[in-house]
Every structure is written in structure tokens, then in C-alpha cells.
Amino acid sequence: MELVAIGCSTGGLKALQILLRGLAPCPRTAFVVVIHTASADADSLRRLLARDTPMPVQEAQERAPVLPGVLYVAPPGYHLLIGADHYFYLNVDPKVCFVRPSIDVLFESAADAYRHRMAGVILTGANDDGARGLRCVRQAGGIALVQDPEEAEASGMPEAALSLAGADHCLGLADIASELNRMCLS
Template sequence: MTQDRYAAIVVGGSSGGIEALMALLPELPPTLRAAVLIVMHMPRDPRSRLLEIFRPTCALPLREAQDKDPISPGTVYFAPPDYHLLLDQGPRVALSVDAPVHYSRPSIDVLFESAADLYGDELVAVLLSGGNEDGARGLQAVRAANGLVIVQEPSSAPVSTMPLAGMARVDADHVLPPKGIAALIAGLHRQGRL
């Protein structure tokens, strides 16, 4: 892709995705300008522990997304348990209790598709380890909008179903292990593109 600047990074994962985030989030530069929005398949517990897990190691501010939140550059947003996370004009967050997609709410496809609609070629999408095909259709939307598509190297994923499904649907721009994804994002930041 030849996009000079990317405005947002969307990340999705399921089984094994937390391990990938542990390699990725601590490496995000504190001066990153792009917003980062994350969907992880989690139990429908009303309280997520993701902020507690990642706040000590991530240099960027972390938030659990709230409906109608404006999306701030250089901020990491996690989808709250049992809500789809969508992006809307503003840009701002929209939460939904629509039916699960691939048995999941939040759904990676829902985030990726709404982000592709909003950001077009200014979007980076990262699909991580997971045990179903959620995210593959979303990657197609990102590819159709000329966004940058990154998939976790299946051999580095504890559960490779999700990255393999994504790679079956689109030609990824990069297929990398988590540390490689972190290095790529850091490199794009150094180039002034994130």
C-alpha cells in the first residue's frame, strides 16, 4: 500500500490473541498518532480485565470504549464485554447489542467493516490468533477500501483458524509473528505514517 498516513489501527483476536497483544501493545510508541481499537473474544462477564492486564505495560492511554465516545488519536480502546464495537462519523464509538456474529459479541467483522467504511485507505487492520472465522470478512472490507492488512503468522498463533481464514479471503500485505507486527507498526510510526 502507498498510503502516506494511517489514522487508525483495528485489531481482532480470540483464543491466543491475548498472548499476541502482550507482545504488541507494550511496543506501541508513546507518540503514536493513530487510534487503536481492539476486539477480543472474551467471556460475557460484565467486567473485563483487559485494562488491568495491559495498563502497566502500555505507554498509550487505555480505555474501555463507551457509546458515543469521541475517538482520540494515540489512545487504545477495547470493546466492552458483550457489545459490538463500531465506528461512526466524528469519529466516535458506537456500541451495539445486535445478534452475535460467528457466535461472538463483540465481533471482529463488525469492527473491521465499520472501520473500513469510516477510514477507507487510512486504516490498518491486524487479525490475530483465534479459533473461528470472525475477522476474515472484515479483512475483505478493509482490502476493498485499500487499507493495510496484517495477519498473524499462523505458525506463531496458538490457534491458527482465524489467521488462516483471513489469509484464505484476502492477500495480506504482511504475515508476521506478534513481535514482527509490533516492529512493523513501530517502523511506520518512525516514517511518520502512524
């Protein structure tokens, strides 16, 4: 597994912190997160997440390579894309599902770039951002993991993803971490 793309919204910071605490170091896998947050302070988010993982946590930068063993966070106010060259690209195209950055935009571009060598993960959230992107991940041969809506603080995003894309695994946070460890370390 070369890339794990994670999307979350309402309740996402807490869910992401729990997930990260369960992940083993994955030196061959890059992790990229889009989180819908009202905060415009990406550095604060980066510092918060860094407490919960041994991986270096960085804000994704325009035209920077996607490197394994790093957790990247989408900068607020920009859509984050991954090109076929495995570099990050940012844009300010119109909002998707009323948000920018959009999980769909990241997942769709990542699916094109990584195909079967990636996993998409949808966690808690109140809207349907990520559902179309997760469908693209599955259509490209990637693995789709969705947080169990019963466990999610906001079930809308996981339910939308399951309805539109389905999932290879619908699990609680601890089990998502275990499955990612299995995929990334095998």
C-alpha cells in the same frame, strides 16, 4: 495511519500483550481492540493491557470520539462500530460468528470511516471472525496485517483471514509491532 483495529480470540490476550510491549508510543494513531474473552469484566482486561503499553487504555463508550494516542477495548456483550464521524457506537445486534463483540463488525465500520488511513490486524483465534472485515479493510485501501499462523496459539483465525482477504503482511508478533511502528510514526 490514523487507526489500527486489532482482533483476536483464543490465545489473544497473551499475543496482544506481546504486541503492545513492542509498540512505540503513537500519538497520532488510535488503537481499537476486539478480543473474544469469557470475562465480562472489561475493567480487569483494561488494567491487564495497561501494564504493557504507555498508551492510556480505555473501554470504548457509546458516542465517544475516537482519539489518537489511546488504546480502546470493545466492551463485552456489545458490537463496537465506528461511525463516519469517528465516534464509537455500540449495539446488541445478533452475534456474528457466534460472538459479540465481533471483529468483522468493527473492521467493516472502521474501513468505511477511515479507508486508506487505517490498518487491520488479525491475531490468534480459533474461528473465522475478522476475515470478512479484513477484506473490507483491504478493499477500502487500508493495510492488512495477519499473525503468522505457524506462530499463533490458534491458527484458525489467521488462516481464515489469509484465505479470504489475503494480507499486506503476514508476520510474527514482533515483526507486526515493528511494521505498525513504521506505519504510525512515518
